[in-house]
Amino acid sequence: MEIRKNNGPLKWILIVISFLFLTIFLLLPLIYILSTAFRQGIGAYLVSISDEYTIKAAMLTIKATLWAVAVNTILGISAAWCLTKFAFRGKKILSTFIDLPVTVSPIIAGLIYVLTFGRQSDLYPILDDMGIQIIFAVPGIVLATIFVTFPFISRELIPVLTAQGTDEEEAAALMGAGTFTIFRKVTFPHIKWALLYGIVLCTARAMGEFGAVSVLSGHLRGKTNTLPLYIELLYQGYDFTGAFAASSILVLMAIIILILRLVLEKKGKKELDIKK
Amino acid sequence: MSDRNEEAYVELKEINKHFGNFHASKDVNIAIPKGKLVALLGPSGSGKTTILRMIAGLEQPDSGDIIIAGNRVNNIPGSERGIGFVFQSYALFRYMTVYDNIAFGLRVKKVPEKEIRERVSELLKLISCEGLEKRFPSQLSGGQRQRVAFARALAPNPQILLLDEPFAAIDAKVRLELRTWLKEMITKLQITSIFVTHDQDEAIEVADEIIVTNQGKVEQCGTPQELYSSPASSFVAKFIGNSTVIKNFDRFKYFEKAEEAEEAILRPEFVAVFKKGESVQYTSSAEKAVVEDIIFRGSNLEVRVKLYDNLISSLRSINEPIVEIGETVDVFIYRMFLLNKDRICLVHNQSLKQESVVI
Numbered sequence: 077m078e079i080r081k082n083n084g085p086l087k088w089i090l091i092v093i094s095f096l097f098l099t100i101f102l103l104l105p106l107i108y109i110l111s112t113a114f115r116q117g118i119g120a121y122l123v124s125i126s127d128e129y130t131i132k133a134a135m136l137t138i139k140a141t142l143w144a145v146a147v148n149t150i151l152g153i154s155a156a157w158c159l160t161k162f163a164f165r166g167k168k169i170l171s172t173f174i175d176l177p178v179t180v181s182p183i184i185a186g187l188i189y190v191l192t193f194g195r196q197s198d199l200y201p202i203l204d205d206m207g208i209q210i211i212f213a214v215p216g217i218v219l220a221t222i223f224v225t226f227p228f229i230s231r232e233l234i235p236v237l238t239a240q241g242t243d244e245e246e247a248a249a250l251m252g253a254g255t256f257t258i259f260r261k262v263t264f265p266h267i268k269w270a271l272l273y274g275i276v277l278c279t280a281r282a283m284g285e286f287g288a289v290s291v292l293s294g295h296l297r298g299k300t301n302t303l304p305l306y307i308e309l310l311y312q313g314y315d316f317t318g319a320f321a322a323s324s325i326l327v328l329m330a331i332i333i334l335i336l337r338l339v340l341e342k343k344g345k346k347e348l349d350i351k352k
Numbered sequence: 353m354s355d356r357n358e359e360a361y362v363e364l365k366e367i368n369k370h371f372g373n374f375h376a377s378k379d380v381n382i383a384i385p386k387g388k389l390v391a392l393l394g395p396s397g398s399g400k401t402t403i404l405r406m407i408a409g410l411e412q413p414d415s416g417d418i419i420i421a422g423n424r425v426n427n428i429p430g431s432e433r434g435i436g437f438v439f440q441s442y443a444l445f446r447y448m449t450v451y452d453n454i455a456f457g458l459r460v461k462k463v464p465e466k467e468i469r470e471r472v473s474e475l476l477k478l479i480s481c482e483g484l485e486k487r488f489p490s491q492l493s494g495g496q497r498q499r500v501a502f503a504r505a506l507a508p509n510p511q512i513l514l515l516d517e518p519f520a521a522i523d524a525k526v527r528l529e530l531r532t533w534l535k536e537m538i539t540k541l542q543i544t545s546i547f548v549t550h551d552q553d554e555a556i557e558v559a560d561e562i563i564v565t566n567q568g569k570v571e572q573c574g575t576p577q578e579l580y581s582s583p584a585s586s587f588v589a590k591f592i593g594n595s596t597v598i599k600n601f602d603r604f605k606y607f608e609k610a611e612e613a614e615e616a617i618l619r620p621e622f623v624a625v626f627k628k629g630e631s632v633q634y635t636s637s638a639e640k641a642v643v644e645d646i647i648f649r650g651s652n653l654e655v656r657v658k659l660y661d662n663l664i665s666s667l668r669s670i671n672e673p674i675v676e677i678g679e680t681v682d683v684f685i686y687r688m689f690l691l692n693k694d695r696i697c698l699v700h701n702q703s704l705k706q707e708s709v710v711i
Contacts, residue, residue, distance in 0.1 A: 243443030246410055251457035251508065252431035261456075265447035 109327060113320035124321035132298045133306035134325055136214070140289075140302060141282040144221040148278050152229025153271070157263070159230075160237035161245060177226050185223050186291025189216060212294030217302060220288035225278045232274030236267050269344030276337045283329055360419075361386035361544050362407060362512060367416035369402055376402040377413065378568040384546060384561075389538050391559035392548045395591070399568040400548045404514050407546065408437050420512065436505030436543075438515040442497050444489040450476075450500050451485035457508040475503040478537070495526045502537070513538070515547035519554060531558050552592060556580075564588050582698075586615075586691040593619045596664055603660045604685060605639055607699060613690040623666040625655050626682040627673050637703035638682035643675055657683055 114121050124130065158164075159171055177185065193199055193210040203210065210216045240263075248258045286304040293300040295309065303326055310319035360383035369377040376399045384390050392400040405411040406418060409430025417424050425433050445453050454475055458468045476482050479499040489497055498518065505513060518534065519527045535558050538545045549555050555562050556576040564571040564579065564587070572584040583589035590597060601607060601616035626638065641657040641664075653668045655675060664683070668675070675681055687700045 241441075241443075243439045243441060244445055247437065247439060247443040247504075248445070248456065248460075250408060250410070250430045250435065250437050251460050253456070253460045257460065261448075262445055 106327065109320050109323050112316055113324045116317050120317050121321050121324075124318045125325060127318065129298050129301070129306060130303075130318070130322050130325075133301045133303045133322070136217070136301065137283055137303040137326075139214070140218050140221045140285075141279055143218045144225050144282040145275055145278050147222050148226055148229050149271070149275060151226065152233060152274060152278075153267075156230040156233035156237055156267075157259075160234060161242055174227050174230055177224050182220075182224055182285065182287025182289075183291060186220055186288035189219055189223075189288075189292055211292060212296070212300060214300060216292035217289050217300060220292045221282050221285050224285050224288050225281045228278040228281060229271065229274035232270045232277070233267050236270040237263070240266050269340060269347065272340050273337065273344070276333055276340065280330060280333045283326065283333075359385060361421060362546070363417075363419040364403065364407070365417040365419065367403075367406065367413045367418070369399075369406065369411065369413045375568050377406070380416070380568075380570055382563055382570060382573060384544060386544050387542050388560045389535065389545045389558065390547075391555035391562045392546060392565060393552060393555040393562050394550065394565035394571075396550055397567075398565040400550075400563075400565045401516055402568075403565070404516055404546060404548050407433075407512070408435050408514050409433055410437075434511040436508070436510035436513045438498075438501045438505050438513070438518055440517040440520055442489075442501035442521070444497060444501055444504070446489050448488075449485060450481065450487050450489070450492070453489070453500060454504045454507050456504065461508060471507060475507060478506075479503045493526075494522045495530055498522060498530060499533075502534070506541070506543075511544065513543050513545040515545065517548050517550070519549070519551075534558065564591065566591070583689070583696055586693070586696065589617050589689050589691060589696055593621075594665060595619055596662065598662050598664075598688070600660055600662070601688065601690070604688075605637060605703075607685070607688065607701065612692040612695075614693070615691050617689040617691065618662075618664055618685065620654065620665045620667045622685060622687050623664055624684045624686070625657060625666040625668060625675065626684065627675055628680065628682065630673065630682070637701065638684045640680055641683045643677050643679045643681055646675070646677060655681075657681060659683055 113124070155170070155174055159167060159174075190211055191197060193203065193216070195211075208215070210219065244262050245258050248262050253261070284304060285302075286308070289302055290305055290308075293302065293305055295301055295305060297306075297309070301309065303322060307319050307322045307326070310322060362382075362384040364380050364382045367377050367380040368375075378399075380399075380403060382403070392403055394400045402411060406413050407420075409425070409428070413426070418426050420433055430437075445456065448456070451472055454472045455468045458471060463471075472485070473482075476485060479502060481496060481499060481503070484492065484496065484500075489500070492500065498521075502518075515534075519530055522530060531554060547558070559576065561573060561575055562579055563573045566587045572579060572588045574584075579588060579592050583592060589595065596618045598604075598616045598618055601613070607616075625641075625643075639659055641659040643655060644658050644663060645656040647654040647656070649667075651670070653670060655666050655668050656663050657666070658664075666683070685701055686704070687698055690697050690699055
């Protein structure tokens, strides 16, 4: 309690350090992105962002993100549900595997899929016969994005579900409620805000994914280039206005997500206060 | 419980249950008659909650039969066993109002909404919580939550009510009120009820019958009086009442050394403490002891005296002359339980016989 009342120098030093850090490492680069994007005037900026390949890249990013969020919402809920509500063999292993994508470098994640689905793999002829192409195609990009963003939703849900325990579900089950009813009426209201928050984090991470996607994409302009990859391509081609204009789209998307996050957090907290 | 086999309603036969290497239930046999209020009493980890959860179908026994109303229910899901369950932490649905909580079981059973409304208001009246139907569980007091959990369990008209440590999460004062309330309710509704507790006062006060468990085994079943006056095992003898275990009981005056007995048990009501000269009757046969500690219990005083290296408790009325710590007093022991493995016998002070002859 003492430390909260302390208005001495320590408080101000910490505040200054925090702001200085955020300014240098976050705010300045952000301003720089925007100023570079608009350096050759608003006309050049508009031309850059309405460029066919930029739009296609943005669409592909959105597509991959939507896929990743949809798949990971279902997988994340399932994983969190089974880890917290059931006791089974291999629970520890599963729990560790969920964290794997965070600990493994995205490049390696990309390479794993190249090795699994690429030409040298035993799976390749089977997939080829079925006319499915994964490497250097959109499915590969989606797969890589799903892999990298997998832990976000389940990791948000697990603590909430653990804190809730299994009593309420058991009570509902004893009254004869089916699994789906139990989920809809008892579990879902509880995890709603955590789930939305997890989705927000998952979305943000999916939009920005570079490493794993880079390995799998093949960098085909207008076909397998996501926004981050395309930005890299423009940058390497000394098209700074183009690169930074495309970046500004990504920044805008990130800001929208950030605002969403703030709103969700506030709403969730309000509800929690009522029902705690 | 052989004499009490008048139509067992809930029966467990030769039940065994393991959790990994932990043997949670060892050859459990119990029979509970219809309409009785029964307590499962034991220290924590003694397997009492496991028994309750197996009856509810929340756990499956490894072997043995669970029989309800004459039918083996091992393979019948808990929801079809006609059971109401009150959880230790109540497990009220915290995102539903009191009304929705109580109505949940009926809605699942697709009861028409009109009947649900009637049943819920009837139950709210029963638990004297009218007017609270729109509140969320977080907006209720501990006692109210407990009663709502009770109403929710009762809503679908179960044949059996199971309660897991129903009073554990409530503060002492409200707990006493709720105990009485619950006993009245259950007697009124005539519903077979089983509750788990680790608190012997609670079990003795509330239950018609008590099942004492220890280390996964059932030690004894019987009425509170039976457990008190004729414990069936040394565990029950030590667990029930405020018991003191005595090793060197053969040094006590007027108690014959029983060859096989290993230890003895004294309860406060077996012992009387007198100030010097206070009692005429037992002076010759009383032991001298020094008061070590006095604890004020409100309605009486617990006096602890040191006798042959044992700290022995006795109760004195607050109306009797006051004894002080360090004072030498006369201690008369009326009787004690002698334990030999699992054989127990009650022995009386032999001077009682002699003096009665004299008087």
